[in-house]
Amino acid sequence: MTSEAGTRKSAILLMALGEDHAAAALKHLSTNDVQALGSAMAKVNSVSRDELAAVLSEFRQETEQLSALNLGSSSYIRAVMRKALGEDRASNLLEDILQAEEPHSGIERLNQLDAVEVAELIRDEHPQILATVLIHLDRLKASEVLEKLPARLRHDVIMRIATFGGIQPSALNELTEVLTEMLSGQGLKRSRLGGVRTAAEIVNLMASAQEEEAIAHVRTVDDALAQRIVDEMFVFENLLGLEDRSIQRLLKDIEAESLIIALKGSPQELRDKFLTNMSQRAAEALREDMDLRPPVRVSQVEAEQKAILQIARRLSETGEIVITAPGTDDYV
Numbered sequence: 001m002t003s004e005a006g007t008r009k010s011a012i013l014l015m016a017l018g019e020d021h022a023a024a025a026l027k028h029l030s031t032n033d034v035q036a037l038g039s040a041m042a043k044v045n046s047v048s049r050d051e052l053a054a055v056l057s058e059f060r061q062e063t064e065q066l067s068a069l070n071l072g073s074s075s076y077i078r079a080v081m082r083k084a085l086g087e088d089r090a091s092n093l094l095e096d097i098l099q100a101e102e103p104h105s106g107i108e109r110l111n112q113l114d115a116v117e118v119a120e121l122i123r124d125e126h127p128q129i130l131a132t133v134l135i136h137l138d139r140l141k142a143s144e145v146l147e148k149l150p151a152r153l154r155h156d157v158i159m160r161i162a163t164f165g166g167i168q169p170s171a172l173n174e175l176t177e178v179l180t181e182m183l184s185g186q187g188l189k190r191s192r193l194g195g196v197r198t199a200a201e202i203v204n205l206m207a208s209a210q211e212e213e214a215i216a217h218v219r220t221v222d223d224a225l226a227q228r229i230v231d232e233m234f235v236f237e238n239l240l241g242l243e244d245r246s247i248q249r250l251l252k253d254i255e256a257e258s259l260i261i262a263l264k265g266s267p268q269e270l271r272d273k274f275l276t277n278m279s280q281r282a283a284e285a286l287r288e289d290m291d292l293r294p295p296v297r298v299s300q301v302e303a304e305q306k307a308i309l310q311i312a313r314r315l316s317e318t319g320e321i322v323i324t325a326p327g328t329d330d331y332v
Contacts, residue, residue, distance in 0.1 A: 009055045011040035012047050016055075031318045111137055115144035123149060131160035135198055140310060143205035146214075154210070155217035162199035162218065162229055196225070200232035201313070205306055207299070234323060236262065236305040239312065240270050246321035247277040253311050260289050262304040264296055 014022040014037060026034050110118050110133070118141070122130055130149075134142040134157065146154050203214050219226040242250070251259075251274065263271050263286075271290075275283040315321040 007036055007040045008044070011037050011044055012051070012055045015041060015044065015047075031320055035318075111141050115141060115148055118145045119148035123153070127153065127156045128160055130157045131164060134202065135161060135164060139201045139313075140205050142202045146202065147206055147210055151210075151213065155214055158199055158203060158214050159218060159221060159225075161202065162196050162225055164195055164198065196228045197232050200229045200234075203229065204233045204235070204309065208302055234309060234313070236309060237267065237270060238323070239308075240267075240273055242273075242312075242321065242323060244277050246315075246323070247273060249315060249321050250308075250312055251277060253315070254308055256286070256289075258304045258307060260286065260293060261296055261301055262308050263290060264293065264301050265298070 014025060017025065026037070029037070110121075113121075118137075122133055122145075125133075130153075134145060137145065146157065149157065203211050206214065215226055215230060218229060239247070239250075259274065263274065275286065278286065312321065312323055316323045
């Protein structure tokens with residue numbers, strides 16, 4: 001699919017094939033192609049007879065007995081995606097595809113602000129409001145905002161995120177009003193997020209000292225809940241458990257400079273995991289760069305490791321790799 005027009009033609013063809021055949025075809029495509037086709041199908045509300053005939057002609061299909069398509073595409077796309085990708089992976093892609101054309105909400109505007117600005121805007125709200133807002137933010141942005149809040153408030157909000165069970169329409173309206181006052185926002189989608197995993201993902205991206213403080217506080221309130229959060233967290237050393245092909249895929253999205261710093265002070269076994277999945281020339285260059293690199297602060301190493309973990313989580317969410325969750329400023 002080399003052009004927007006070509007992607008549209010492919011989308012029309014899949015929609016003409018029917019759910020089973022379309023799902024079978026999607027199984028053989030990459031995640032990027034699946035998402036591109038899903039987005040294209042979401043934009044197709046109707047197809048004229050002439051356009052359909054032209055598309056089918058290109059693919060050497062019979063057109064004489066087919067009439068123009070008039071489709072409500074959302075339900076069709078959901079059915080095809082779920083058959084092709086399974087429920088979990090399809091849900092992640094569908095949320096991006098079907099909501100891509102929606103106008104920016106107050107939350108999306110908050111994501112564009114600096115974490116300090118967001119913290120100043122929301123810090124005087126009720127902790128449950130703060131938790132709900134942070135659940136809707138990008139995970140990294142949420143962790144940055146949490147770090148700007150007073151420790152006592154930060155710990156309270158993390159507890160509320162971990163025990164979040166959804167938001168009722170009335171509460172959602174109240175939250176929207178709060179955001180409207182802050183940013184003249186236009187609304188907020190109902191969230192299916194929240195809970196232990198959301199708390200773990202946000203805490204996972206906080207600075208190590210604050211991460212440890214947050215978990216320690218949760219333990220004083222609910223030891224079992226704290227352990228569940230820890231079990232859902234994914235730390236840099238856990239990359240050792242990735243299959244070689246997952247490491248190879250991950251390396252494609254990591255900048256060499258980031259990897260050099262992230263591996264400083266890492267166990268030799270983890271270094272070897274990355275080096276053995278590189279070409280001989282690339283591995284030798286990385287070793288040389290690491291040997292010549294002067295000491296760097298632990299905080300800098302942690303920042304690069306967390307950035308790589310973000311990439312790993314993104315690739316995991318799209319099904320490109322498989323990860324399994326476990327359970328001072330020195331120099332290295």
